[in-house]
Amino acid sequence: MNIGVVVFPGSNCDHDCEYIFKDVLGQSVKMIWHKDTLPAGLDAVVLPGGFSYGDYLRTGAIARFSPVMGAVKTFARDGGLVIGICNGFQILLEAGLLPGVMLRNTSLNFICKDVYVKVENAATRFTNRCESGQVLKIPIAHADGNYYTDPVTLGGIKANAQVIFRYCTAEGKITPEANPNGSLDNIAGIMNADGNVLGMMPHPERSAETLLGNEDGRLIFLSMLSAFGKSEQPSRLVGV
């Protein structure tokens, strides 16, 4: 599978994403500077986490105007897989590729910890290796992850099963206490109507290999591979 990881000024999870796809899963990865365009032949594009443009004005607001974003929009419109993680999710919202906005966490704190999310829809190109209702432990690290949208849009994305992940307890219960940031309806990740663009606040790339003590996030990347009929290649790390 050919993956493109976009690098904005201020991205800081770009190499983690490269590492997971290339070194852990054995796929081909290209790093794409935000001033360049997307090379031909990509199967999926990753908008990684970080603090693009220092989060100036609003998170993701300036990155959305980076030259590469025109190509990302075209890529998404043509059905290419796009996953935005954390800041990448914020950029997808600002770019209008996903509906809604991010507000500051209700606690006003930058929250960096493991959380539990429930897979609300396992019939997607990002979650087909999960089971419906499965609880994943994946870390979050953000100050602006308080998802908000208007009631009509919320009704629409719920009816279309576009809400993919919701914050929950370890047992899978959706409660206010399990909501780390005040997000509407405990939403942690959503997909577009066409099912090829996913945004999620938790960082699956930080929980995708045994060495890190948690492999739950790996399911997201394996699902993307499965969507292309691929499986993980023996990692160069095997036997280390």
Place this chain on the structure above:
Amino acid sequence: MKAKIHVTLKQGILDPQGKAIEHALDSLGFKNAANVRVGKYMEVDVNETDSAKADAQVKQMCEKLLANTVIEEYRYELQ
């Protein structure tokens, strides 16, 4: 011309920063302070003498970048 632009959260959108400031004012003894809303103030020099044209440009700047109109509203004055 100079545009002086205010971007604020729409009514009804939770403003955690405003709430925190409100609590701080309360603990300072300002018991009558309520509904604190935090916004942004920006100044932009627009190289344009025609005020109608400048107005149209500033409006576009607000719509396209300076405000996210899902949650924010904006107002400005041109001098």
